Amino acid sequence: MFTSKITKIVVNILIILFVENIFADDVFDGVSPQLGVIISDDYIEQVDFVVMPSGEGLPKGSGNALTGKVLYNIHCMACHGPDAKGGINGDLAGGHGTISGPIPKKTVGSYWPYATIIFDYIRRAMPYQSPGTLSNNEVYALTAYILNLNGVIGEDELMTAQTLPKAKMTNSEGFIWAYSPSE
Amino acid sequence: MKKISDNINFAANNGLLDRRFILKAGLGIGGGLMSASALSSEGKDRLPWMKQPGMPMGQSGPSRYEEHIKREGVGSQPGTTGSGASRTPIEHLDGIITPSRLHFERHHSGIPDIDPAQHSLLIHGLVDRPLSFSMESLARYEHVSNIQFIECSGNSGAMISPKPLQRKASNLHGLVSCSEWGGVPLKILLDEAGIKPKGKWIVASGSDAAMMSRSVPLEKIMDDAIIATHQNGEPLRPSNGYPMRLFLPGWEGNACVKWLRTIKVTSGPSMTKDETSKYSDLRDDGIAELFTFPMGVKSVITSPSFSLNLAGPGIYQIKGIAWSGSGRIKNVELSADGGKTWAEALLDEHILPKALTRFRSAWKWDGAPATIMSRAIDEKGNIQPTREQWFVGRAKNTFYHFNAIQTWGVNTAGEVNNVYL
Incomplete structure (x- = not known):
């Protein structure tokens, strides 16, 4: 009995010493396995889809609304309707001037703040059944067509990484931030 | 069977009992349950599933008698199967944890099968x-x-x-x-x-x-x-x-x-x-x-609620969930008279920051029309708004971040409906 008590005490002391040595109060305090593997610029280029409202992240390429209309009728009209209205899914044109009225009608043209969003979203997610199949030129052309339907640009205006961020959306002044940093 | 005394102390009008009463009320229930099964040998009662070994162990789902508890309101945008939502059947759950199979979904292009x-x-x-x-x-x-x-x-x-x-509560708030x-x-x-x-x-x-x-x-x-x-x-x-x-x-x-x-x-x-x-x-x-990130303080009575009708006058448990994106729930108040008088609900032990908190109360329904509602307050002092307050300053058809008080109306038949005050 007595020896077993002594053994217990010794074991407890050893556990305390051992644990204290290996683990700090906060077991991970400042300790990280540092297993991140550096990735190359080429690889980043492949996985980075982020487009900023300034145009940063937009790829090379160009397209206008005339080309875009042909592409739209093939890839988009089934869901979004002719001239981007009245389809089974969201209208991309129209609704202008309704946003501050009694029944706001949000479309790309009446509501979206930046033209860059159109390019970004088409490139990421459209056409719905086969995203990633359009070339950058085709995405620029479709973006131009939607902008043209909403009266933002002319039908032969070329959209590129330089011109697209400058296309001024009708509701571009219609947004504020609810979030503010705590500093 | 113990009878509920008529000399109850009510915490608010129209039958809301002191939140601690729920424990006492529970004592009266259960003793009167009578078995419908035939008596087995020696005059002792055994239900059918007590007369032979049960199913083998291993993989198992919920009881087949509970299979109706599943995600509700499953819907996808036209022309798609994976761009939409499904809802947690909150009216059938208790506690604060949502079983993973019942967690709500909102996807924008289906569920990828990722290796x-x-x-x-x-x-x-x-x-x-x-x-x-x-x-x-x-x-x-x-x-x-x-x-x-x-x-x-x-x-x-x-x-x-x-x-x-x-x-159902799930379809509205799930x-x-x-x-x-x-x-x-x-x-x-x-x-x-x-x-x-x-x-x-x-x-x-x-x-x-x-x-x-x-x-x-x-x-x-x-x-x-x-x-x-x-x-x-x-x-x-x-x-x-x-x-x-x-x-x-x-x-x-x-x-x-x-x-x-x-x-x-x-x-x-x-x-x-x-x-x-x-x-x-x-x-x-x-x-x-843009960037309205934190979710507002909110609560919903999940029972009674639409489709969970009352069987007749008597003691019922009102229960529901409350939560706030700003921290812990401080308290939940209940009204059974359309917001004229309020009583504090009992909160389950786990009151965690930014988690669902379970609230309950005992309610003596007298069979007359009643209007029940819950109002949550979080530790930062945010108070769940009324529907009227929520709409102030908002466009008519904006619907994000809706956190107003849910009101359920109970009619004399015990039917529960979604009502606006």
Whole structure:
């Protein structure tokens, strides 16, 4: 009995010493396995889809609304309707001037703040059944067509990484931030 | 059987009992249950399933008698099967944990079938060292786990309908669930990559077919964001982002990007489609607010509620859930007379920050029409608004972040309806 008590005490002391040595109060305090593997610029280029409202992240390429209309009728009209209205899914044109009225009608043209969003979203997610199949030129052309339907640009205006961020959306002044940093 | 005394102390009008009464009331129930089974040998009672060994052990789901408890309101946009939502059947659940199979869903291009061996988390942008983390390597990092809710900011959007829609609590308010989320604090990984001074936001992108993407301020990321890999103890379900998702405690569900693949550190928000054209809050002056991140203080009585009718006058348990994206629930008040008088509900023991909190109360329904409602208050002093208050300053058809008081009307037949005051 007595020896077993002594053994217990010794074991407890050893556990305390051992644990204290290996683990700090906060077991991970400042300790990280540092297993991140550096990735190359080429690889980043492949996985980075982020487009900023300034145009940063937009790829090379160009397209206008005339080309875009042909592409739209093939890839988009089934869901979004002719001239981007009245389809089974969201209208991309129209609704202008309704946003501050009694029944706001949000479309790309009446509501979206930046033209860059159109390019970004088409490139990421459209056409719905086969995203990633359009070339950058085709995405620029479709973006131009939607902008043209909403009266933002002319039908032969070329959209590129330089011109697209400058296309001024009708509701571009219609947004504020609810979030503010705590500093 | 113990009879409920007529000399009850009521906590508020129309039958709301003191919240502690629920325990006493429970004593009277149960003793009177009579078995319908035939008596077996020696005059002792055995129900059919007590007369032979049961099913083998191993894999099992819920009882076949509970199979009706499933995700509700499953719907997808026209022409799609995976762009829509399904809701947690909150009227059939108790406690604060949502079983993973019943966690609500909101997807923007279906549920990807991701091979974890081919999946990595990539951190790039304004960092000193762009890094890739495999699932295997992430498993060696410090993990944390917390019980926290996630709510789609479109939850309860049907409540803007000018006439109250007669739908189950799940169909009205079931885009909220609560799980134990486990994973790696994102701060650790970003520190390893080294954030450049100009880095103020991140843009998180998923590897679903829509590459759903959201911008999140770095301040939140460094505070309590995690790369969640586990939900209620098991790896994430595919419908909740397997093998990894961003998890932002208390913030709108859409920003908790599922199937997370890339995190780009940026100087500002990218203004993605899902943070501008959607998930923005239009005011009645035509100005829309972007980045309304925290979910407001909210509660819903889940029982009684539409479709869970009362059998007749007597003692009932009123129960429901309350939550706030700003911290803990401080208290929940109940009214059975349409908000004229209020009594405090009993909160279950687990009152965790940014988690569902279960509330209950005993109610003696006298058979007359009643109007029951709950009102939550969080530890920051935020009070759940009335429907009327919620609409002030908002566009008529904006529906995100609806957190107003839900009112249920009980008629003399015991039927429960969604009502507006």
